[in-house]
Amino acid sequence: MATLKELATREEPLTGGHRACAGCGAPIIVKQVLMASKDPVVVVSATGCLEVVTTIFPYTAWKVPFLHNAFENSAATCSGVEAAYKSLKRQGKVKTDHINFVAFGGDGGTYDIGFQSLSGAMERGHDMLYVCYNNEAYMNTGIQRSSATPKGAATTTAPAGKVIPGKLQFPKNLTEIMVAHDLPYVAQSAVGFWRDLTLKAEKAFSKRGPKFINVLQPCRLGWDYKPEDTCNLGRLAADTCVWPLYEVENGKYTLTYTPKTKKPVVEFLKVQGRFRHLFKPGNEAILESIQKEVDRRWEALQKKCG
Amino acid sequence: MPVLARTGNEAMAEAMRQINPDVVAAYPITPATEVVMIFSKFVADGLVDTEFVAVESEHSAMSACVGAASAGCRVMTGTSSQGLQLMSEILPIASALRQPIVLCEVNRALSGPINIHCDHSDTMAVRDFGWLQIFSENAQEAYDSVLQMIKIVEDDKVRLPGMVTTDGFIISHCMEKIETLEDAEVKKYLGEHKKINSTLDLEKPITLGSLDLQDYYFEHRMPMAQAMIDSKEVILKIGREFGQKYGRSYGLMEKYQLDDAEVAIVAMGSTCGTARVVIDELREKGIKAGMLKLRVFRPFPAAEVAEALAGVKSIAVLDRSDSLNSQGGPLYTEVRSALYDAKTKPVLSNYIYGLGGREINLEDLKQIFTQQKSNQSGKIVYFGVRE
Numbered sequence A: 001m002a003t004l005k006e007l008a009t010r011e012e013p014l015t016g017g018h019r020a021c022a023g024c025g026a027p028i029i030v031k032q033v034l035m036a037s038k039d040p041v042v043v044v045s046a047t048g049c050l051e052v053v054t055t056i057f058p059y060t061a062w063k064v065p066f067l068h069n070a071f072e073n074s075a076a077t078c079s080g081v082e083a084a085y086k087s088l089k090r091q092g093k094v095k096t097d098h099i100n101f102v103a104f105g106g107d108g109g110t111y112d113i114g115f116q117s118l119s120g121a122m123e124r125g126h127d128m129l130y131v132c133y134n135n136e137a138y139m140n141t142g143i144q145r146s147s148a149t150p151k152g153a154a155t156t157t158a159p160a161g162k163v164i165p166g167k168l169q170f171p172k173n174l175t176e177i178m179v180a181h182d183l184p185y186v187a188q189s190a191v192g193f194w195r196d197l198t199l200k201a202e203k204a205f206s207k208r209g210p211k212f213i214n215v216l217q218p219c220r221l222g223w224d225y226k227p228e229d230t231c232n233l234g235r236l237a238a239d240t241c242v243w244p245l246y247e248v249e250n251g252k253y254t255l256t257y258t259p260k261t262k263k264p265v266v267e268f269l270k271v272q273g274r275f276r277h278l279f280k281p282g283n284e285a286i287l288e289s290i291q292k293e294v295d296r297r298w299e300a301l302q303k304k305c306g
Numbered sequence B: 001m002p003v004l005a006r007t008g009n010e011a012m013a014e015a016m017r018q019i020n021p022d023v024v025a026a027y028p029i030t031p032a033t034e035v036v037m038i039f040s041k042f043v044a045d046g047l048v049d050t051e052f053v054a055v056e057s058e059h060s061a062m063s064a065c066v067g068a069a070s071a072g073c074r075v076m077t078g079t080s081s082q083g084l085q086l087m088s089e090i091l092p093i094a095s096a097l098r099q100p101i102v103l104c105e106v107n108r109a110l111s112g113p114i115n116i117h118c119d120h121s122d123t124m125a126v127r128d129f130g131w132l133q134i135f136s137e138n139a140q141e142a143y144d145s146v147l148q149m150i151k152i153v154e155d156d157k158v159r160l161p162g163m164v165t166t167d168g169f170i171i172s173h174c175m176e177k178i179e180t181l182e183d184a185e186v187k188k189y190l191g192e193h194k195k196i197n198s199t200l201d202l203e204k205p206i207t208l209g210s211l212d213l214q215d216y217y218f219e220h221r222m223p224m225a226q227a228m229i230d231s232k233e234v235i236l237k238i239g240r241e242f243g244q245k246y247g248r249s250y251g252l253m254e255k256y257q258l259d260d261a262e263v264a265i266v267a268m269g270s271t272c273g274t275a276r277v278v279i280d281e282l283r284e285k286g287i288k289a290g291m292l293k294l295r296v297f298r299p300f301p302a303a304e305v306a307e308a309l310a311g312v313k314s315i316a317v318l319d320r321s322d323s324l325n326s327q328g329g330p331l332y333t334e335v336r337s338a339l340y341d342a343k344t345k346p347v348l349s350n351y352i353y354g355l356g357g358r359e360i361n362l363e364d365l366k367q368i369f370t371q372q373k374s375n376q377s378g379k380i381v382y383f384g385v386r387e
Helices: A004-009 A026-034 A049-054 A074-090 A107-112 A115-124 A174-179 A194-206 A220-224 A227-239 A265-269 A273-279 A284-305 B008-019 B034-044 B058-070 B082-087 B091-096 B121-125 B139-154 B183-190 B217-246 B271-284 B302-309 B330-338 B362-374
Strands: A041-045 A066-068 A100-106 A128-134 A185-190 A210-216 A246-249 A252-255 B003-007 B023-026 B051-054 B075-080 B102-107 B132-135 B162-167 B175-179 B253-256 B263-267 B289-294 B296-298 B314-319 B347-352 B380-382
Touching (some): A026 A128, A026 A194, A026 A210, A049 A100, A066 A074, A074 B058, A107 A128, A174 A210, A220 A273, A252 A284, A265 A284, A273 A284, B003 B008, B003 B139, B008 B034, B008 B075, B008 B102, B034 B102, B058 B075, B058 B091, B075 B082, B082 B121, B102 B121, B132 B139, B139 B162, B139 B175, B139 B217, B253 B271, B253 B302, B263 B302, B289 B302, B347 B362
Parallel strands (some): A041 A066, A041 A100, B102 B162, B263 B289
Antiparallel strands (some): A185 A246, B003 B175, B253 B289
16 A cells, blocks of 8 residues: 555645535545546535535635535535446547546445435445445534434434433444445455555555445544544544454455554543543443443354354 | 437437437436436447446436536436435536536326326426426427527536426327437537536546635625526527527427417427317318417516517416416416516416326317416416315
């Protein structure tokens, strides 16, 4: 893969000066993914934080072609751009040898409302990479719960109340659902692992066809922590195995990061405001159930990785 | 010119084959719409250069169309009824991003109850989304209008998407004789698609679909309104030129026995064909009956409608859809508004008819012609519905 020194010389596809929150993980993901591409990129984004903070008219933070259509359709829209490229190239109307088409969507636009569009585009086999910047709730619109929101997290639509202690369900395992699409490349990464994500993006770009990377993106607003802790939170998610880093290349599972010592889940939960209520007396069972489910999923994944 | 026997769906698909769009993205399922199915056979047989994207919903169809059009491609799709409604979130985005996509729409009733047969409620539901709308009386008009629509929407003064509609089953599934152009002639007629601000332009990267707040949104909506206003002249010019070249001229509307008419109807689509027969019969009996057939519903040619109807004593506006607004159907409210400044006000009534494919025959139309004069102006009749 490209060295850090090499990466530092590449032009940034996304400039600074955009309006993301201090400590936002989304631009980190975008830069690390796009700078891994040796070929030109064309970006499509779902409605969400990324689109909102980078494109307020008349400004744009994008130095590469960028298209935003609606909330739930970045995969379908990207598939249209890719189809256009294919058609024009076949007719000799476009000369560029290869373009990497990249669609971004938050977890809301990917796990929930954009799920069908994503599944359809992947099944059709478009030559594109879909990257979910997964901050585990609808952060742009006010921290509403999504199917990526972890159990116990307080959101504005699954608040921690007197009777209900935040979200009741465990998150949907979207990465595994994408694996079930039998894509050439599926991976999970997190903010705080620049090498891991860059390598995965490089691998994805080296393959033709549909690819999917799910990147955990700590959100200082919705997760409620200090802005400087974004990368630490990403690392803690991996060290507690709440968010394992792995890849599935043509069906073959590989763990790309194994924590030296697997930390207890509470280490990850206690530093975030969204889980604060779980540490009040009476909620011990919820903490236990979260640990149990994380363990179960981690063991199942390890088995798959052989 | 080749003369073919074609259904409305086949006629539109034939036009698509000759247009040879760069990309077609479609989901011809909700309900099943033959136009794209026929076209996909052309793709399978290698008769077109089109990249055909068989998406998983109409929502994704329109989304992919926007993506492909943004890249600088000539893009088409087709749908009807629920499918058009599922697209409806993206339809105004397509027009706001000024993407000249052409959609072959078959007018069919909206659920519920679930129906699938002809009426105009699907097309009318999306009438204010910045899409041009042309209605066809028969398969020939559908074929000709699809070709013209490509030129209309790609005109620099327009750059808005457009839909050409046929009436479900009545036109879409009935075989008619149509005159087509030679393939080479269509290619020459349409010319190359002009790329503007392509998302594939790597030298000059664009950001398309920006967040547009209070300080700019209005300024970006205004040119759309202007383009809709300006499109009228473009439609007229292209309709006129088509006539000069191929012998079939088109305008915004067609007057049938209207100039000296005392009693008239305003209608769109296949019903106009039936009405011609009725008008001829009535004329033979000495009744001065006439019709204003509206071809273009968006942009709405209000001044031209008012001028065409000036002097007619009694007018029934026939709506094959209902606005459910207690004020009459969409065509009626537009016509009524167009006549606001008329010097002499006609007896103007609204006949909402044929919903869900309910037949409208010669006797029905005769009844509307003879009955309407005695209506109180403003009367809304739900024609033929059982108590």
